[in-house]
Amino acid sequence: MNKIVNDFSITVGTKNGSGSSTANNTILRSIFKMGIPVSGKNLFPSNIQGLPTWYTIRVNKDGFIARKETSDIVIAINPDSFAKDLASVAPGGAFFYADDIRQPITRVDIAIYPMPIKAIVKADANIPADFRDLVGNMVYVGILAQMINIDMEAIRAALTFHFKGKQKPIDMNFNALKAGADWAAANLEKKDPFQLEKMNKTEGMIMADGNTAAAIGSVFGGIQFAAWYPITPASSLAEALNDYLPVLRKREDGKHTYAVIQAEDELAALGMAIGAGWSGLRSMTSTSGPGLSLMTEFAGLAYYAEVPVVVWDVQRIGPSTGLPTRTSQGDLTFTYTIGHGDSHSVILLPGDVYECFEFGWKSFDLAERLQTPVFVLSDLDMGMNQWISKPFQYPERPMDRGKVLWEKDLEELKGNWGRYLDKDGDAIPYRTIPGNKNPFSAYFTRGTGHDEYAKYTEDSDIYMKNMERLARKQQTAKQYVPAPVLHANKNATIGIIAYGSTENAIFEAQHQLETEHGIQSEFLRIRAVPFSKEVDAFIEKHDQIFVVEMNRDGQLQQILYIEYPQYAMKFKSVAYHDGLPAAAKWVREGILARYEKAGNGTQKKAAVKKTAAKAASKPKVKKAAVKKSAATSSPKGKSKSAVKSKRK
Amino acid sequence: MTETLPMAGAASNVNAVGLSKNDYRGAPSTLCQGCGHNSISNQIIAAMYEMSVMPEDVIKFSGIGCSSKSPTYFMNRSFGFNSLHGRMPSIATGALFGDARMKGIGVSGDGDSASIGMGQFKHAMRRNVNMVYIVENNGVYGLTKGQFSATAEKGLQLKKQGENPYMPVDICAEALISNATFVARSFAGNPKQVKEILKAAFAHKGIAVLDIISPCVTFNNQENAYHSYAWGKDHEEPLHEISYIAPRNEIMLEREMNEGEIREVSMHDGSVVILKNLEKGYDPTNRTLALQALEEARENNWLLTGLIYVNTSKPTLTDIYNLVDAPLNRLTQADLRPDRAMIDKVNALMF
Numbered sequence A: 001m002n003k004i005v006n007d008f009s010i011t012v013g014t015k016n017g018s019g020s021s022t023a024n025n026t027i028l029r030s031i032f033k034m035g036i037p038v039s040g041k042n043l044f045p046s047n048i049q050g051l052p053t054w055y056t057i058r059v060n061k062d063g064f065i066a067r068k069e070t071s072d073i074v075i076a077i078n079p080d081s082f083a084k085d086l087a088s089v090a091p092g093g094a095f096f097y098a099d100d101i102r103q104p105i106t107r108v109d110i111a112i113y114p115m116p117i118k119a120i121v122k123a124d125a126n127i128p129a130d131f132r133d134l135v136g137n138m139v140y141v142g143i144l145a146q147m148i149n150i151d152m153e154a155i156r157a158a159l160t161f162h163f164k165g166k167q168k169p170i171d172m173n174f175n176a177l178k179a180g181a182d183w184a185a186a187n188l189e190k191k192d193p194f195q196l197e198k199m200n201k202t203e204g205m206i207m208a209d210g211n212t213a214a215a216i217g218s219v220f221g222g223i224q225f226a227a228w229y230p231i232t233p234a235s236s237l238a239e240a241l242n243d244y245l246p247v248l249r250k251r252e253d254g255k256h257t258y259a260v261i262q263a264e265d266e267l268a269a270l271g272m273a274i275g276a277g278w279s280g281l282r283s284m285t286s287t288s289g290p291g292l293s294l295m296t297e298f299a300g301l302a303y304y305a306e307v308p309v310v311v312w313d314v315q316r317i318g319p320s321t322g323l324p325t326r327t328s329q330g331d332l333t334f335t336y337t338i339g340h341g342d343s344h345s346v347i348l349l350p351g352d353v354y355e356c357f358e359f360g361w362k363s364f365d366l367a368e369r370l371q372t373p374v375f376v377l378s379d380l381d382m383g384m385n386q387w388i389s390k391p392f393q394y395p396e397r398p399m400d401r402g403k404v405l406w407e408k409d410l411e412e413l414k415g416n417w418g419r420y421l422d423k424d425g426d427a428i429p430y431r432t433i434p435g436n437k438n439p440f441s442a443y444f445t446r447g448t449g450h451d452e453y454a455k456y457t458e459d460s461d462i463y464m465k466n467m468e469r470l471a472r473k474q475q476t477a478k479q480y481v482p483a484p485v486l487h488a489n490k491n492a493t494i495g496i497i498a499y500g501s502t503e504n505a506i507f508e509a510q511h512q513l514e515t516e517h518g519i520q521s522e523f524l525r526i527r528a529v530p531f532s533k534e535v536d537a538f539i540e541k542h543d544q545i546f547v548v549e550m551n552r553d554g555q556l557q558q559i560l561y562i563e564y565p566q567y568a569m570k571f572k573s574v575a576y577h578d579g580l581p582a583a584a585k586w587v588r589e590g591i592l593a594r595y596e597k598a599g600n601g602t603q604k605k606a607a608v609k610k611t612a613a614k615a616a617s618k619p620k621v622k623k624a625a626v627k628k629s630a631a632t633s634s635p636k637g638k639s640k641s642a643v644k645s646k647r648k
Numbered sequence B: 001m002t003e004t005l006p007m008a009g010a011a012s013n014v015n016a017v018g019l020s021k022n023d024y025r026g027a028p029s030t031l032c033q034g035c036g037h038n039s040i041s042n043q044i045i046a047a048m049y050e051m052s053v054m055p056e057d058v059i060k061f062s063g064i065g066c067s068s069k070s071p072t073y074f075m076n077r078s079f080g081f082n083s084l085h086g087r088m089p090s091i092a093t094g095a096l097f098g099d100a101r102m103k104g105i106g107v108s109g110d111g112d113s114a115s116i117g118m119g120q121f122k123h124a125m126r127r128n129v130n131m132v133y134i135v136e137n138n139g140v141y142g143l144t145k146g147q148f149s150a151t152a153e154k155g156l157q158l159k160k161q162g163e164n165p166y167m168p169v170d171i172c173a174e175a176l177i178s179n180a181t182f183v184a185r186s187f188a189g190n191p192k193q194v195k196e197i198l199k200a201a202f203a204h205k206g207i208a209v210l211d212i213i214s215p216c217v218t219f220n221n222q223e224n225a226y227h228s229y230a231w232g233k234d235h236e237e238p239l240h241e242i243s244y245i246a247p248r249n250e251i252m253l254e255r256e257m258n259e260g261e262i263r264e265v266s267m268h269d270g271s272v273v274i275l276k277n278l279e280k281g282y283d284p285t286n287r288t289l290a291l292q293a294l295e296e297a298r299e300n301n302w303l304l305t306g307l308i309y310v311n312t313s314k315p316t317l318t319d320i321y322n323l324v325d326a327p328l329n330r331l332t333q334a335d336l337r338p339d340r341a342m343i344d345k346v347n348a349l350m351f
């Protein structure tokens, strides 16, 4: 039989709340430990117990570890989703199922493996009866391990980590797993091609989820105050603060340099965070869409009164309660001008778990430097799933506390300062902080009209001048925000702009576009709004720019229209919103759909494999194509229906 | 730094920290003449001056409303935050973590606290935020021109609004139920009591709720309206005469009082609040009695004033957090960023 090594996907179908997450994480972590690039995505319903839930693992020796839309191996434990799970196995794939599920199996194009999980667990006298279901999950891990060659030492390492070195649960789970593996060795004949072999591609890497990374980054950023209200998928960020602060900021006197408050709602959460930011603390809140909606009035206050604060939005799909446990990039335009009246937000867009860490500390520097709320838009996929990451690196520069005047500074100024005076010409004023004992330090903060000395005024000229300064401050921000990441390609004929967690899917789509369609591309991953000059340059350079994102309306594209009206014709939206972690398929198909729509006859030629040199020799034709498409189709066009794909 | 300040008045007009009353004033009020809120601002100025509070040790807070404008009109030398409608409590909760040695004085309205901000109001109580929380209660929305507020009595007639069909919210009862540690009611038409209660409230550690009936002379001052001057004067039912004795003063007054009628409450800072009971032996440390008294007053249409409840044994919000002695907002990178070695430790904690 053909062997397929280190290049396949596994999907486990279980019931929510059945305790399978330990089992699934064990599979993921052991493959990582074997040095093979891997990702794991939990596709779960908004429910505590009972509804079907899936865990999909992607193994890929070349590092393409975005979620794969097809499943090569399916493990079916949940009778309720059995038929669906069976149907979802790709032709030539493998199907493992709990043999107490008695439902018809009609497929002949896949390998079928029944698993007597209950019998195996029952046979082990060491497993207490009420642990049988939980530990039973380990049996399927064992059977899978035996059949695809997961290394037993790697499994032990994963379990040791999971149970924090506690020998009893480690042994109990490992033994159940071993029993499964032994049973499979004795009773199952390998009929599918999927195999794992050790590599060394994850050496020196870590595995973590973005919410934990964000919390740890915030701790290294010197966080002093956080207020939050529970919401999926953001809760684990604040909970990680509660886990790591006591460890990382432990002091000999046992006292605390921080406070974390669970607020009564998101209004109060941001209110408290703004209060703390105003009184000089590195302060943040973390939430998701519905919470961000509640925060809008306060966001406007922080913008107008110029209070530093960091707001994490771990995005889930809306509108309204939407699909609460599904991922999305749907809050971008909302955040862009959040609050009533004119406003511009500073937004950070981490693209992976490492950047969740990095923006954890950088966001405080930015907020205090710019004296404005900084929004960090992560998403459920990044926030809650385990990703391979390079290790966290100590911040490369000291904390930037921004323009703060203490007693000594005021003495030197002889009390001569104005809270909203643009002394340096960069539109960023100086601030003082409560507790400053200088009698000239105090000022009165308000969301009503104010002059340069923070005095109440309704004077039109003063109002306009202040608002114009705030607009200039957004320009100043461009020099401080993280620059985009350019994945350059000299031979590129198209540009791709994206942000956030879609990067892996885009890499893979780029690869497919090049090898299967002869289209070479260059990819700019934006990491902040406002856009810095690198974004200007990229847009100027490319004629056809695909804007890839996970929402319905092409939100980044809308912002690009606003910021680059002169280049509006260049942008083509590849927007998709199925609520699942990004997959190369819709990225590729979306690009092809828009690319083909050019209707210049390149479609067929492009579909034929082309060398890079040939692709590069096509620019003239492409230019014409761009013009034509811009003239004949709306920016969003039909691409969305064209890329719709079936999912279970 | 105080020496460099221009001092108003003669040396004899300065208090124990060397400040004159002027040092406690704010910008001229832009509220209506005769508005109860103005008289409360004046009593805040007097109380702070008499207590020799350093203005730099106080943070002023407010929400939105005529009442919430007041912090502009007292204590210019204190930091202030005029926040959003109903959201003063959350801003104060966060801000007071900056320097936990500071005390908050918040001014809110009945619309601000009993309607839009009811949730935050009650959560500030249960957290025991270290601030004086004044509700300038006029039974109407002043700033939006005379709509009913949630404290307006059932049956109140207002010009454009007709008759109020709903039962009122009782600020003191809500505060008590939410575990406030200091609850008092007063009447802007009784400035002496307002001032003494303010002093006691300021000396209290934790949240001190003052429901001060503060007539809106423009929109709700008819003779028979509960929140009018006339009704207040006629129906005020003080629980006791209240006086506040500063920590280091010799407590002379005490001796002159008739023992049986006196109740003392000692505050954390060593000051004493003396309650001279007018009728029954009211015990403001008994929560059940306090609720009973409020209920009795409601049944009898009394405007019950005085210190209704006090509990000096509860930790404040910032106490609960066991913070370092230095103000959090004076900490630097050395205190806040873990050592370089910790990054390896963290990476080792990941898989």
Ligand SMILES: Cc1ncc(C[n+]2csc(CCOP(=O)(O)OP(=O)(O)O)c2C)c(N)n1
Pocket: B064, B065, B066, B067, B068, B085, B108, B109, B110, B111, B112, B113, B136, B138, B140, B141, B142, B143, B144, B149
């Ligand atoms: C979110 C929001 N809704 C409504 C308003 C309009 N508004 C301003 S003040 C006010 C009522 C103020 O009443 P109260 O708190 O009793 O203060 P008063 O003016 O009576 O002192 C309202 C509804 C607002 N500022 N913000």
Ligand code: SF4
Pocket: B031, B032, B034, B035, B036, B037, B066, B067, B138, B142, B143, B215, B216, B217, B218, B219
């Ligand atoms: S409208 Fe009423 S509450 Fe407002 S300032 Fe005038 S009297 Fe005071």
Ligand SMILES: [Mg+2]
Pocket: B065, B109, B110, B111, B136, B137, B138, B139, B140, B141, B142, B149
């Ligand atoms: Mg009112």
